[in-house]
Amino acid sequence: MEQPSRLxxxxxxxxxxxxxxxxxxxxxxxxxxxxxxxGLTMDQVAVRAGVGKTTVYRRWGSPAGLVVDLMTELADQSVPHADTGALEGDLLANALSVLEALHDGRLGPTLQAMIAAATCDEQAAQGLRAFYSRRIQEWAGAVDLAVKRGELPEGTDGAEVIRAISAPLYYRLVVSREPVTREDAERSVARTLAAARAGAFVSPG
Incomplete structure (x- = not known):
């Protein structure tokens, strides 16, 4: 899910x-x-931004409000899904964009902080869901194109395919705290692609 590392x-x-x-x-x-x-505080953000504290409190209300708006901005700036002409290339582009984001010295810590915020604040959780929903739906378009080309069975759920690509990578990052490598990304693509071709992501009915 390609996003810029700086705003x-x-x-x-x-x-x-x-x-x-x-x-x-x-x-x-x-x-x-x-x-x-x-460690995020409204006062420190105001000082760092050179903005009055009253303005920050009035417009964003809480640290979670700041995080939600930041996620909205990052989603707005992300680029469209890849269109290499073949599903394998598109899925690999997706996996590598996730890998690049996780390894980025600025965006990686930002994403981890957002995920941490979502575990303890419902407003942040809603913002995080909206953020990833937009990115998943964008990349699901690459899967839809593959279905039209006959690379995947009719009825394949593109969003579920994209979730299956990134899920192992985020698991390593957030849950098991293991290194996330290109080999992990390529393996996730290979497994997801095999499952998709076998019809594992076809929606019931």
Whole structure:
């Protein structure tokens, strides 16, 4: 799920409001990388962004509100799914984009902090679900194209295929705390592709 590691381009037309949001989200990501979610404070984000504390509290309300808006911004900036002309190439592109994100010195810690936030805050959990739902649905389009080309059975659930690609990688990162390698990504693609071709992801009915 390809996303930028830094919030480049967050300043959009809209004057001061857009500039304030960009500065606050940049500061939020900086704080998440350095301190994690449990170390994220509204006051420190305000200081780092050079914005009044009242503005930050009024607009975002809580650290979870900052995280949710940051996830929205990262999702908005992510690029479309790959279209290599073959499903295997598209799935490998997806797996490698996940691998790149997890290894990125800035985005990797940001994602881990977001996941940590979601385990203890329902607002953050809803934001995380929305974030990944957008990315999964985007990449599911590559699977839909493969179905149209006849590479997979009719009725294949593209979103489930994409989840199956990234699930082993996130398990290693978050649960077992093991290194996540290119070999892991390639293995996940091979196994998911074999299962998809066998009809394992065809929706009932």
């Amino acid at each position: 480049a381009g967050t300043v959009r037309p809209g004057g001061r409001t857009a500039r304030v949001r960009a500065a606050v989200l940049e500061a939020t990501q900086d704080e998440l990388v350095e301190r994690g979610f449990h």
